[in-house]
Amino acid sequence: MKKLSILLLFTLFSGQALAGKTFKNIMKRQKVRCGVTQGLPGFSAPDSKGNWKGIDVDVCKAVAAAVFGDPKKVEYISLSSQQRFTAIQSGEVDILSRVTTHTLRRDSEMGLNFAPVTYYDGQAFMVRKKDKIKSALNLNGATICVQQGTTTELGLADYFRANKMKFKTVTFENNDEVVQAFVKGRCDAFTTDASGLASERTKFKNPNAYMILPEIISKEPLAPAVGHGDDQWFDVVKWTVFAMLAAEEYGLSSRNVDKFMSSKDPKISRLLGKTKGNGKALGLNEKWAYNVIKQVGNYSEIFERNVGKDTALKLERGPNALWTKGGLMYAPPLR
Amino acid sequence: MYKWTKNPESRSLPAGEAMAKWMKKNLFPTPAQSMLSIILFSLILKMLTPFLDWFVYDAVWLGSADDCRQASGACVAFIREKFTFILFGFYPREYLWRPIAAIGLFICMLWYSKEPSRWSKRLVRRWVVYVFLWILLMRGGMFGFELVPSNKWGGLPLTLMLSFVGIVFSYPFGILLALGRRSKMPVIKAFCVGYIELIRGVPLISLLFMSSVMFPLFLPEGVVIDKLLRAQAAIILFVAAYMAEVVRGGLAAIPKGQYEAGEALGLSFFQIMRLIILPQALKIVIPPTVNTAIGMFKDTSLVLIIALFDLLNTTKTALKDGNWLGFSVEGYLFVALIYFIFCFSMGKYSRRLEYELTTSRSH
Numbered sequence: 279m280k281k282l283s284i285l286l287l288f289t290l291f292s293g294q295a296l297a298g299k300t301f302k303n304i305m306k307r308q309k310v311r312c313g314v315t316q317g318l319p320g321f322s323a324p325d326s327k328g329n330w331k332g333i334d335v336d337v338c339k340a341v342a343a344a345v346f347g348d349p350k351k352v353e354y355i356s357l358s359s360q361q362r363f364t365a366i367q368s369g370e371v372d373i374l375s376r377v378t379t380h381t382l383r384r385d386s387e388m389g390l391n392f393a394p395v396t397y398y399d400g401q402a403f404m405v406r407k408k409d410k411i412k413s414a415l416n417l418n419g420a421t422i423c424v425q426q427g428t429t430t431e432l433g434l435a436d437y438f439r440a441n442k443m444k445f446k447t448v449t450f451e452n453n454d455e456v457v458q459a460f461v462k463g464r465c466d467a468f469t470t471d472a473s474g475l476a477s478e479r480t481k482f483k484n485p486n487a488y489m490i491l492p493e494i495i496s497k498e499p500l501a502p503a504v505g506h507g508d509d510q511w512f513d514v515v516k517w518t519v520f521a522m523l524a525a526e527e528y529g530l531s532s533r534n535v536d537k538f539m540s541s542k543d544p545k546i547s548r549l550l551g552k553t554k555g556n557g558k559a560l561g562l563n564e565k566w567a568y569n570v571i572k573q574v575g576n577y578s579e580i581f582e583r584n585v586g587k588d589t590a591l592k593l594e595r596g597p598n599a600l601w602t603k604g605g606l607m608y609a610p611p612l613r
Numbered sequence: 614m615y616k617w618t619k620n621p622e623s624r625s626l627p628a629g630e631a632m633a634k635w636m637k638k639n640l641f642p643t644p645a646q647s648m649l650s651i652i653l654f655s656l657i658l659k660m661l662t663p664f665l666d667w668f669v670y671d672a673v674w675l676g677s678a679d680d681c682r683q684a685s686g687a688c689v690a691f692i693r694e695k696f697t698f699i700l701f702g703f704y705p706r707e708y709l710w711r712p713i714a715a716i717g718l719f720i721c722m723l724w725y726s727k728e729p730s731r732w733s734k735r736l737v738r739r740w741v742v743y744v745f746l747w748i749l750l751m752r753g754g755m756f757g758f759e760l761v762p763s764n765k766w767g768g769l770p771l772t773l774m775l776s777f778v779g780i781v782f783s784y785p786f787g788i789l790l791a792l793g794r795r796s797k798m799p800v801i802k803a804f805c806v807g808y809i810e811l812i813r814g815v816p817l818i819s820l821l822f823m824s825s826v827m828f829p830l831f832l833p834e835g836v837v838i839d840k841l842l843r844a845q846a847a848i849i850l851f852v853a854a855y856m857a858e859v860v861r862g863g864l865a866a867i868p869k870g871q872y873e874a875g876e877a878l879g880l881s882f883f884q885i886m887r888l889i890i891l892p893q894a895l896k897i898v899i900p901p902t903v904n905t906a907i908g909m910f911k912d913t914s915l916v917l918i919i920a921l922f923d924l925l926n927t928t929k930t931a932l933k934d935g936n937w938l939g940f941s942v943e944g945y946l947f948v949a950l951i952y953f954i955f956c957f958s959m960g961k962y963s964r965r966l967e968y969e970l971t972t973s974r975s976h
Contacts, residue, residue, distance in 0.1 A: 316920050317933030325934060326694050328703040355764060356920040361826055368829035370837055481939030483682060590935045 298508025300372055301561070304345065312338035313357045313371035319477040320585040320593075321377050321397075321500075322354075330354045333584045334375040337396055337502050337519065340574040341373060344518045344566040349573045363388050366505045373515055375502040390503040393515045394523075396577075398597040398606055400494035401433045402472040404479065407489050409466060414493035418443040423456045423465040425449065429496075430470050437495045457481075467491075471498055476591040485592075494597060514560055521567040523609035524549055525576035527600055532575040535568065549612050556612060567612070577607065678937050691940040692947050695931040699948065702767015702922040708759060712770045715750040718743060719773060727962060729969055747774075763841040767922030769951070771841075775913040775923065779848040780906050786849065787856025788895075792886065794861055805857070812854035817915055820847040825919035844916050852909050859901045863894030896970050903963035907956045924948055 304310055314322035314334055322332040339349035357365050357376060365371045367389050377399075378384070380392040403422075405411045414437070424431050426449040438445045448465045450456045457478050460468035468475070472494060479485045502519070504512050525531070528546055530538055538546055547553045550568045557564035574580065581598060585591040599605025641647040671686025674693075681688035692699075701712050722743050726736055751770060754760035766774075793805035812820070824847040825840060832838065867890050875885035895902075917926035928948040932941050 316917070316926065317930035319933055319935035319938060323933045323935060324698065324703065324930060325936075326698055326931075327706055328698055331935075353762075353764070356922070358918055358920050360822070360918070361920060364826045364829060368832070368837075370829060370840075477935070477938060480935070584935075590938065 298510045300369070300505065300508040301511040301514070303369075304372055304511070308346065309351050309353050310338060310342045310345065310373060311353050311355055311371045312341075313355050313362060313365050313374045313376050314338070315376050316356050316358060318377060319480070320473060320589065320591045322375070331584065333397055333580055334377060334502070336574055336580045336584065337375045338373060340522060340570045340580075341515055341518050343569040343573045344514060344521070344562060347563060347565070347569045347573075363390070366390060366503065369505070372511070373502055373504050377500045378503055379497075380499045380501045380503075384503070389506045391506060391512045392501045392503045393512070394519045394609075395499040395501045395606075396519060397473070397500040398494070399471050399473050399498040399500050400597075401430055401437075401469060401496040401498075402475055402494050403467045403469050403491045404460070404475045404488055405467045405491060407487055411467070411491065414491045414495065415441060415443075417445065417467060419445065420466040421446045421448060421464070423448045423450075423460045423468045425453050425456050425470065426451050428470075433496045434469055472596070473585070473591070473593065476585070476593050479592075480590040490594075492594075492596065510561055514562065517556075517560060517612070518566075518570055520609040520612065521549065521570050522575070522577040522580065523600070523607050524612055525567070525571045526578045526607075527602065527609065530571055530576060531579055532572055535571045539568075545612075678940075681940065688940045688943050691937055691943050694937060695928075695934070695944070698768075698931050699924070699927045699944070700768045702771065702927045703765045704767065704770075705759075705761060705765065708753075708761060711750045711753070711758070711761075712766075712768075715747050716770055716773065718746060718750075719777075729966070763839055766841070768924055768927045771922060772910075772913055772924040775845060775848055775916065775921075776906075776910040778845060779852050779909055779913070782849045783852035783856050784902075786853040788860050788891070790853060790857035791860035791864060794857065795864060809854045809857050812851055813858070817848070817851050817912055818918060820851050821915060821919050823847070840919065841921060844919060844921055848909070848913065852905065855905050855909075856902070859898050859905055860894065862901065863896075863898035864890065866897050867894050899963055899967050899970070903959055907959050910955060910959070911952065924951060 312335075314330060314332075317323045318332070320332055322330055322334040324330050335354070338352045338354070342351045343349040345351075355365070355371050357371070357374075362374055362376055362378065363384075366374045374390070375396075377397075378390075379399075380395065384390050385392055403414050403417065405417075411417065417438075422434060422445055424434055424447050431447070431449065434445070434447070448456075448459055450459065453470075456468065456470075459465060461482060468478075470478075472490060475490050479488055479490070482488065502515060504515055524545075525535075528538075528543070528549065530546065530549070535550070539550060539552065541547060541550075544553065548556060550571075551557055551564035551566065554564050557566050560566065563569075575583070577600075581595065582588065585593045587594075595603075595605060597606045599607065601608040640650045666686065668687050671684055672689050673681045673684045673686065674689045676690045678688075678691070681690055697706070697709070701709060704712055722740065725731065726740075749755065749758060751766060751774075752761060752763065790805050790809060793801045794809065796802050796805070821844060824843040828843060829837070871889055871893070872885060875889045880888065914923055914925035916923050917929065920926075922930065925948060928944045932938070932944050
């Protein structure tokens with residue numbers, strides 16, 4: 279019945295929302311095909327039972343909840359980093375939610391459309407707590423472990439030169455060797471992407487003896503992407519992410535969203551579909567955002583569940599906090 | 614050692630005495646060799662104790678990831694936790710009996726087929742039935758079996774399928790290519806030489822890439838050919854070129870007189886090949902054939918670059934679980950053991966087959 283009503287909605291209003299091929303195929307298939315990694319802790323990795331978990335996975339679940347009202351209607355397709363762009367160009371996947379950095383070339387030449395950033399990553403430093411280093415700017419003269427021939431190595435040199443600081447590097451070909459060198463004390467700090475630092479730290483014998491410095495010195499905005507040529511589908515993915523951010527901003531979560539159904543606040547009433555219009559504009563059920571929040575959660579829930587303080591990764595919100603709390607996460611008005 | 618068991622005189626000795634005698638003969642015959650034995654034994658002991666410490670005394674057999682991180686030994690608990698995922702990947706847990714049954718049947722079929730005396734058309738028919746059963750069990754979608762699409766397959770069944778189907782299909786294809794390469798017809802010969810040299814000239818990785826990354830771009834939009842099928846086809850095409858060269862070696866080893874004798878009997882080309890040349894040539898090339906088979910069994914692990922979850926990839930993925938990070942030694946040792954068991958059995962069987970087929974010829 280729900281399927282019928284969605285189809286009916288879809289045919290009735292296909293004039294407003296440009297009916298795209300991808301969206302049509304998804305409705306026919308009754309499943310969203312989601313391209314994920316081959317395993318990256320916190321972002322997309324299977325648990326012992328083979329269920330995919332992570333921020334990127336939750337984004338796909340949220341999109342399925344928005345479209346079908348059911349987060350389980352996702353088919354996960356594991357992609358290597360070389361495969362990922364072909365997979366979206368050839369239509370093997372509908373959405374690429376695979377720690378992909380938003381760049382100009384990918385947005386244009388590669389034929390991708392990037393939805394809002396779901397995780398601001400970037401190069402950071404890890405140090406020993408006992409060294410009492412509180413900021414990357416205190417690293418003048420430090421010896422730093424870094425993987426050879428990576429953009430990380432270049433980013434490190436740029437940062438120190440820009441801040442007129444001296445440094446020495448200890449480089450290795452293989453990431454595991456870099457980590458070993460740091461643990462054995464051959465260098466004062468270890469640098470790679472912040473999320474990478476966090477997942478390496480969980481492997482240490484005493485992870486609490488180490489800390490990640492707050493400075494992020496490069497831009498790696500990770501965002502889900504869809505292919506060119508289906509604006510409606512792009513809108514759906516984009517606003518699903520925005521809805522999760524808006525939910526956090528308004529204080530809505532999977533636990534309390536039902537209570538807000540009677541809220542008089544016009545913003546909340548529009549978000550949850552009590553004031554109709556948003557769903558129709560996207561070609562979705564009016565309760566699309568309610569389903570996302572109820573079944574998957576707001577952005578903060580997704581963050582804390584997968585990479586937050588109570589997980590093995592123990593990441594701080596940092597730049598991923600809401601704009602109201604000093605971060606970069608900001609949703610335009612949902613009206 | 615072989616001689617010793619065959620010797621009736623020593624067999625009648627008590628076990629301890631026989632052992633001592635064997636040791637004296639094989640380990641301590643001269644002072645120099647005794648020294649060598651002692652040095653080697655102490656080296657082995659020196660390596661064995663830390664291994665035992667790691668694997669037995671300090672190991673965590675039951676417990677959580679945190680227990681493992683506190684201990685200095687192996688984390689067997691990690692293997693226990695990830696056992697199902699490593700062996701079967703994403704296969705739905707409620708239907709897990711299906712891949713188990715498929716592998717069980719597969720091993721039974723191999724066991725049954727290993728006697729050359731059972732090689733007949735009936736056996737071929739049984740294998741056809743088995744292949745159908747495999748598809749029914751793994752894929753389902755008929756006779757009340759729930760459909761499990763191929764992107765959920767993984768682990769041991771996937772590795773076995775990729776390598777077994779790869780070997781079985783590439784073998785006849787390789788024979789045809791080998792015959793074609795020796796053919797006097799220029800077009801056929803040029804095609805076969807070109808194919809073999811082209812395929813041997815590129816790494817398997819590039820073929821897998823072609824099949825998974827480039828091939829879909831040539832297809833009309835919306836047409837999606839199963840990723841597993843594409844990888845399987847690439848593997849067959851690749852191994853066929855190697856098999857062809859192996860078979861060609863066997864063909865070259867058959868004296869010219871055999872061909873001429875066949876012709877003198879008035880047999881056609883295909884009769885000569887089927888009745889005289891191939892049975893001899895294929896027998897000669899058993900060791901290099903098995904060598905290629907073992908090589909390709911391990912090469913199937915390259916499919917991880919196109920994100921198929923074969924045995925090695927499920928292991929690597931199991932290592933990426935946020936709750937169980939950092940137990941790569943345990944994971945890789947476990948999967949190495951599985952690979953070793955299969956490769957070692959293949960090698961052992963090849964030696965037996967060689968022995969049996971040569972003796973049966975002399976009767």
